[in-house]
Amino acid sequence: MEKKLVNKITIVGCGPGSKKHITGLAMQRIKNADSLIGSRRLLELFGDIEADKYMVNRNYKLLIMRIISLSKRKKVVVLVSGDPGFFSYSKLIIDKVGVENCEIIPGISSVQLAFASIGKTWSDACFVSLHGRKSEFPTLIKMVKERKKVAVLTDKATNLKLVYKGLMSEGIRDRMVYVCEDLSLKTERIRCFKLTSIQRVQVRGLNVIIILDEES
Numbered sequence: 530m531e532k533k534l535v536n537k538i539t540i541v542g543c544g545p546g547s548k549k550h551i552t553g554l555a556m557q558r559i560k561n562a563d564s565l566i567g568s569r570r571l572l573e574l575f576g577d578i579e580a581d582k583y584m585v586n587r588n589y590k591l592l593i594m595r596i597i598s599l600s601k602r603k604k605v606v607v608l609v610s611g612d613p614g615f616f617s618y619s620k621l622i623i624d625k626v627g628v629e630n631c632e633i634i635p636g637i638s639s640v641q642l643a644f645a646s647i648g649k650t651w652s653d654a655c656f657v658s659l660h661g662r663k664s665e666f667p668t669l670i671k672m673v674k675e676r677k678k679v680a681v682l683t684d685k686a687t688n689l690k691l692v693y694k695g696l697m698s699e700g701i702r703d704r705m706v707y708v709c710e711d712l713s714l715k716t717e718r719i720r721c722f723k724l725t726s727i728q729r730v731q732v733r734g735l736n737v738i739i740i741l742d743e744e745s
């Protein structure tokens with residue numbers, strides 16, 4: 530763990546993607562930043578902000594060292610999508626530098642917006658991320674067998690088709706599936722299907738999938 534840093538590293542939850550969903554405090558921190566660190570998508574969202582910009586890609590572990598070194602001279606803001614506490618880069622940073630060296634600004638998570646969009650509660654849901662984590666597939670199957678409401682983060686490789694195949698091969702059929710795509714963006718699309726009918730459904734972009742049993 531690092532000793533006390535000169536400037537705390539601010540980790541900002543940027544919400545699901547549209548500027549309308551960014552909180553006032555998050556926007557304030559972003560405007561005051563000397564350096565912004567984030568994915569291409571998030572850096573483009575703040576293209577008008579005058580700050581040094583560093584893109585996160587596969588270099589994310591090395592980038593933490595850069596972030597620590599920058600924070601000695603600059604106000605560093607790390608942009609993460611949705612909420613920092615929900616499957617994000619923030620955990621790696623906090624584990625490395627210690628929570629006392631971080632300021633964490635919450636954001637609206639993609640799952641919050643997904644549940645709001647379909648008008649369902651999420652206090653009774655459970656969550657699994659397949660985003661870059663194919664190994665979590667057995668967890669998904671277990672959750673769907675045991676729980677009535679499961680929200681899944683997917684990516685290009687671990688997508689709706691894979692979820693369909695996995696559930697059907699386990700004999701799970703009686704579920705409704707909400708596919709919440711590109712939430713808050715111009716391409717947003719929210720659709721509901723019976724699990725048995727999603728084989729040919731095409732998806733694009735970012736997706737939260739909500740799997741409900743028939744009675745939920």
Ligand SMILES: C[S@@+](CC[C@H](N)C(=O)[O-])C[C@H]1O[C@@H](n2cnc3c(N)ncnc32)[C@H](O)[C@@H]1O
Pocket residue numbers: 545546609610611612613614615616617637638639640660681682683684709710711712713714735736737
């Ligand atoms: C690394 S996780 C980050 C989750 C984020 N911390 C949150 O709270 O939403 C990225 C995944 O979140 C989901 N996601 C993020 N933004 C989304 C959006 N606008 N619409 C649908 N899903 C989204 C997708 O499943 C994507 O693969």
